[in-house]
Amino acid sequence: MSLWGWILLASFVAYVTKFSGYLVPAHLLQNERMNYVAATLTIGLLASLTAMNAFSAGQTLALDARAGSLIVAAVALALRAPFLGVVIVGAVTAAALRAAGVAQ
Template sequence: MTLWWWLLLSCVLAYAWKLVGYLVPASLLRNPRTSRVAGTMTIGLLASLTVVNAVASGQSLALDARLGALAAAAVALLFRAPFLVVVLAGAGAAAGLRLLGWG
């Protein structure tokens, strides 16, 4: 199969998975345990995606300016900065580190 067929298949499967979500009974969704598990899974998946994008380059680890940008954004989050400030802190840290020749 070509890449386009795989892409089309993944789109169809993702849409079908979304449609299956409408079949979940409402009583299950009102359960506090289900809400807690769903929230925890979302946070875990987002955190893992962030870390992989920050330290991976293909099949290997890359410790470059992205790691510094992630650290700067984490510090901004610790100080409860608004989202735009967090993004700008990360971007500024990455730009500064790259200007200094790191990554």
């Protein structure tokens, strides 16, 4: 199958998946357990994406400036810094580590 065939197939599957959400009865979606599961899955997905972006380079494990900035940002969160401050501290840490040549 050509690339465009795969793209069309993936688009169709995404559309069918989204459309099937409209077929779920509303009382099932308003259940307290469903809200808990959805919130927990969201947190887990965000944590896994953050870990993959911070500790991987292609197919290998990488400990570089991204890992250092994530650790510093986690400390800032533990100290209850505002979100914007956490982002700035993480970015400054990554820039400083890259400028120092410690972690490329």
